[in-house]
Amino acid sequence: MLPPVVGVLFDGFAYGMLLFLLSVGQSVTLGMMNFINLAHCAFAMLGGYVAVILVNDFGWPFFAVLPVAFAAAAVVSIGFERALYRPLYKATDLDQVLLTIGITFMSVAVAAYVFTTAQQPIQLPSYLRQSIEVLGLRLAVYRLILIAMSLVITGVLVAALEYTRFGAQVRASVDNARMARGLGIDVDRTFAITFALGSGLAGLGGALAIEIVGLDPSFAFTYLVYVLIVVSVGGLGSIRGSFAAAAVLGISDIAGKYYVPQVGAFLIYLVMISLLMWRPTGLFGRR
Amino acid sequence: MAVADTAQSPRVYLRHLSRWRGIEIAFWLATLVPFILLPNYLSLASQIAITALFALSLDLILGYAGIVSLGHAAFFGIGAYTAGLISAKLGWGEPLTGLLAAALIAGLAGYATSFIIARFRHLALIMLTLGFGLLLAELANSAGWLTGGVDGLQGIRMWPLLGVFKFDLYGYTAYSYGLAVLFVVFLGARRLIHSPFGLALRGIRENWLRMPAIGADSRAHIRTIYTIAAAIAGVAGALLAQTTETVSLDSLGFERSAEVVVMLVLGGAGRLYGGLIGAAIFMVARDQFSGIAPQYWYFWIGALLVAVVMFLPNGILGGLSKILARWGYR
Amino acid sequence: MSAIALSTRGLSKSFGSLVVARDIELELPVGARYALIGPNGAGKTTLINLMTGMLAPNAGRIFLGEEDITALEPQDRVRRGLARTFQINTLFAGLNALEAVTLAVCERRGISGEFWRNVAAHGEAVDEAYDILVKLRLGDSCYQPTRELPYGRQRLLEIALALATRPRVLLLDEPAAGVPHEESGEIFEVVAGLSNNLTLLFIEHDMHVVFRFATHIIVLVGGGVFTQGSPKEIAADPGVREVYLGTRKHG
Numbered sequence: 001m002l003p004p005v006v007g008v009l010f011d012g013f014a015y016g017m018l019l020f021l022l023s024v025g026q027s028v029t030l031g032m033m034n035f036i037n038l039a040h041c042a043f044a045m046l047g048g049y050v051a052v053i054l055v056n057d058f059g060w061p062f063f064a065v066l067p068v069a070f071a072a073a074a075v076v077s078i079g080f081e082r083a084l085y086r087p088l089y090k091a092t093d094l095d096q097v098l099l100t101i102g103i104t105f106m107s108v109a110v111a112a113y114v115f116t117t118a119q120q121p122i123q124l125p126s127y128l129r130q131s132i133e134v135l136g137l138r139l140a141v142y143r144l145i146l147i148a149m150s151l152v153i154t155g156v157l158v159a160a161l162e163y164t165r166f167g168a169q170v171r172a173s174v175d176n177a178r179m180a181r182g183l184g185i186d187v188d189r190t191f192a193i194t195f196a197l198g199s200g201l202a203g204l205g206g207a208l209a210i211e212i213v214g215l216d217p218s219f220a221f222t223y224l225v226y227v228l229i230v231v232s233v234g235g236l237g238s239i240r241g242s243f244a245a246a247a248v249l250g251i252s253d254i255a256g257k258y259y260v261p262q263v264g265a266f267l268i269y270l271v272m273i274s275l276l277m278w279r280p281t282g283l284f285g286r287r
Numbered sequence: 288m289a290v291a292d293t294a295q296s297p298r299v300y301l302r303h304l305s306r307w308r309g310i311e312i313a314f315w316l317a318t319l320v321p322f323i324l325l326p327n328y329l330s331l332a333s334q335i336a337i338t339a340l341f342a343l344s345l346d347l348i349l350g351y352a353g354i355v356s357l358g359h360a361a362f363f364g365i366g367a368y369t370a371g372l373i374s375a376k377l378g379w380g381e382p383l384t385g386l387l388a389a390a391l392i393a394g395l396a397g398y399a400t401s402f403i404i405a406r407f408r409h410l411a412l413i414m415l416t417l418g419f420g421l422l423l424a425e426l427a428n429s430a431g432w433l434t435g436g437v438d439g440l441q442g443i444r445m446w447p448l449l450g451v452f453k454f455d456l457y458g459y460t461a462y463s464y465g466l467a468v469l470f471v472v473f474l475g476a477r478r479l480i481h482s483p484f485g486l487a488l489r490g491i492r493e494n495w496l497r498m499p500a501i502g503a504d505s506r507a508h509i510r511t512i513y514t515i516a517a518a519i520a521g522v523a524g525a526l527l528a529q530t531t532e533t534v535s536l537d538s539l540g541f542e543r544s545a546e547v548v549v550m551l552v553l554g555g556a557g558r559l560y561g562g563l564i565g566a567a568i569f570m571v572a573r574d575q576f577s578g579i580a581p582q583y584w585y586f587w588i589g590a591l592l593v594a595v596v597m598f599l600p601n602g603i604l605g606g607l608s609k610i611l612a613r614w615g616y617r
Numbered sequence: 618m619s620a621i622a623l624s625t626r627g628l629s630k631s632f633g634s635l636v637v638a639r640d641i642e643l644e645l646p647v648g649a650r651y652a653l654i655g656p657n658g659a660g661k662t663t664l665i666n667l668m669t670g671m672l673a674p675n676a677g678r679i680f681l682g683e684e685d686i687t688a689l690e691p692q693d694r695v696r697r698g699l700a701r702t703f704q705i706n707t708l709f710a711g712l713n714a715l716e717a718v719t720l721a722v723c724e725r726r727g728i729s730g731e732f733w734r735n736v737a738a739h740g741e742a743v744d745e746a747y748d749i750l751v752k753l754r755l756g757d758s759c760y761q762p763t764r765e766l767p768y769g770r771q772r773l774l775e776i777a778l779a780l781a782t783r784p785r786v787l788l789l790d791e792p793a794a795g796v797p798h799e800e801s802g803e804i805f806e807v808v809a810g811l812s813n814n815l816t817l818l819f820i821e822h823d824m825h826v827v828f829r830f831a832t833h834i835i836v837l838v839g840g841g842v843f844t845q846g847s848p849k850e851i852a853a854d855p856g857v858r859e860v861y862l863g864t865r866k867h868g
Contacts, residue, residue, distance in 0.1 A: 084593070088538060093409055094355050098552055101545070101593025112384075114328050117582075215498030225421065232414040266425035269418045275417075277403060280411045297715055297747040300760060302737035370744040482734035483739060486712075490720050500669070500707070501721040502782050503729065511730070560657035602680040 006257050007137050009251060014143035016250020017150035018212055019203035022223060023230040024157065024242045025198015031174045031237020033089055033191050038100035038203055039080070041224040042107040043073040047203025048215040049111065052120045062124055066207055073203020074196040088186075104220050111217040126255050128211075142211055149208075153201070157239055170194055174237040224252045229272045235282025244283060299378065305481035309361025318466055319565030322459070335570045336465035337526045342562025343469075343476060344548050349548070351480065352512050352554030353492035354404065355413050357544050359520060366393040366521025371534040372433070372441040380446040382464065382529050389517040389525030397517020397617065399430020400508040408495070412585035417541075424539050439535035443528060454530065462531040468526060472519055473559075479515075479558060488512055492557070550594060555602025559608060564603060621682070622647045622816035623699065623786045623856040628667055628677035630840075637663045638674065639841035645786065651818045652831035656860065660840040661820045662704055665788045669701050670694050683788065692859040698785035702775040704794055704820070706768075714759040714774050715765070721781035746781065753777045753807055774806065775788075787811075789819035793826070805830060828852070836860075 026040045045067035054060040054068060080103070082262055114240060128145070131138040161167035172180040173187045181187050209215065209223070226249070234245030256267035275283065295303065326440055348354040361558045366389035371508055373388055374380045400419060404428040407415055427434045447453045479485050484604040487508050490498055498505045537543060546561075546569070554565025576584060599606045625644040630638040633750055637660045639695050653661050666672040670691035678687045678814050709717045712749055722742045723729040737743060750759045753773045758766060763774065771793060781788055792808060793801035805826055811817065821827050827834060835845040836857050846855060851857055 012575025027416070030410065034409075077403065084597070088596070091596075094349070094552070094556075095600060097357075097413065098548070098592050100597040102589040102596065105585045105592065107589075109582040109589065112582035113586075181470060201538055225417070228417070232410055237408070262429055266422050269422040269425065273415060273422070274311045276407075276411055276415060280407055289653075297743050297759070298740050300742060301715070301719075304736060305735055305737070314688045479732040479736070481731045481735050482732045483736050483742075486716060486720045486723065486736055487729040489712060490709055490717075493711050494707060497703075497707045497709065497778070499671075500701060500703075501724050501778055502692050503720075503724045504692050508690035508729070569724060
């Protein structure tokens, strides 16, 4: 018989995996170009709403919708990158923050206008809403699938980074963009592709998040804070860092809310502040 | 293009840079207009004065020292709750001492956090300011016994200002009070900007790396200005508590922190008047559009931010000064 | 035996497996005019960063005169008399030259914490700044914002900022870098005119300049001191020629 704490850990880890999907793109692109993109979760929100429309209104099967959510977010992000972000790569932190917050405000307003501010439920097939019993603990099937998918994606990302040529270009660009350019790597193109992939993953995360945390226009801001926490704690440009930070934060948040609900809400901020003070460039950050 | 005569001696030139310009005097005279022409808007005017003071405090750290803070409302809220609690829980309703107490407590909070803030830059710094702000907001929410929680602080009763001027419904006292405090603090800030310390702050903003190379202890400077800015933000919060006789959780929420950044950037950071102008425009616009649903408001604020960053990076004042410079005015 | 102004003992630094400073032992006597040369990537700027405290060494010690400054923060080293200029202009773009140098002077005088009186009221500091600017031939353009100054002037301002700290030892990182040949003479005349009590170490690629101004040359290769000696010795050294100078002769 497994003790209930394992259930809490399981839920926390699943939540952490969701945070990981939402954050990994942000971490790599921040590490590569030092571009602070606070509109990242607006792309996640887009993925979520795309999923909602396709499943609820068009009756698509849930798993078919996920790649579309990914693609939609990726494609839209390319447009933004070309038009608005590229001119600001060398701009000040403040300008980047303001531009991307402005985009987020606009997307939140559009979402509220089109979809209203109500929570969007998503009609999942019944087998996804069940739980199975493992060693005396009821584990939700949905969360199991979420964890499995995230682990597979992490594996694919890490393998791609290590073993493909594109991965090598990404690693070089993150490590030292100037030198990478000197070696003939097209850093801008590498960045654009990575950015699209990262935004796509956020879109996927947004679609997967609906069942766990719900979807409404405030998603773009609420989860932005968590993503920023994961990224700054995990260290810019590090997949391992994002994974570790997301797992730790996911578990702390769920465990905190479960065991010490009075403190629970701000435990996550305390953890972030303490970790940042100990390691300002993140757990796995450089320098 | 400098119109200053290069035959001027250096001391005279530097003093010339800090002289009072006609347009500044016009600005301050214009702040008296609501008394005469817009008596129905005195309450709004007093809110603008308070917000302008808050924006001024942010300008000192963001516009002059280059610290991007997404949690500055923490000090505003601390000031507001301090002034509110002194009246509500301790029964002391004298306004000016309440202001001083708020400045002191908020300043202390600023001083304490400045040790951490001064050690970081870029994303870590933004995250820390954000984290502190959110943390404080959560704490205030949970400490309902102290703050009144979601319902807000009740029972604030202010005594007449200077023993004579009661806070009435029309807002004469409130606006006079707010405007006077704003002006006095502004004068102090203006002196600071034109002092050697102000020059050091601009040095930090212009080139962080060069400062240690000229023997400057940037961290000490940042700690000082952060403390001062926190105290001023606390004064602004106290003014809000005293003139409206309420304090609620949104005085230290993220929205307030974000709004003041928007206002400052809109007006133009690093010019001392940018925050004042940005606050005025923002608050008037919000008052005019208050009938419209919030989503529209957010859409246009977002669009405005994007427009400012893409086309008017130094805010309204920056754009204006570029135009004026073309006409040879310095 | 002249006093030693700046010395390093066994100074080493590596980033993982990349060694950028290899057991460097240097001694600069007071009033020296030493040149630091070496191929690109040899670690010359890194050495200056180590000496000024912008980079922390993995091993070794740095001495300013008799004092061990290895553990000191960069600004504390400047206060004790060790200043440097940057290879790439690291200036206060939005300040004008007068404001920038006045700032440096105020920092040195310890009055940069003063927030009540106008800068102009600190007349002596302003005058001192202006004098430095005039000496560096920047007097007539000192009211222009730094970003509007021509490149050669900006390089002079780099030096002015360093001089405002009244250093005993000045490390110049390619002072004439990027300046067209006709203008670089002015910069070096300024450098030559500096007091004999001031100890200079300058990084330079232009061999004409090196042989004209340096009394002693240190050759850095791959993070380590390859050799050092008088200009004649270095010019005659076949190893140096091979590694750096090419086959042209100097004398």
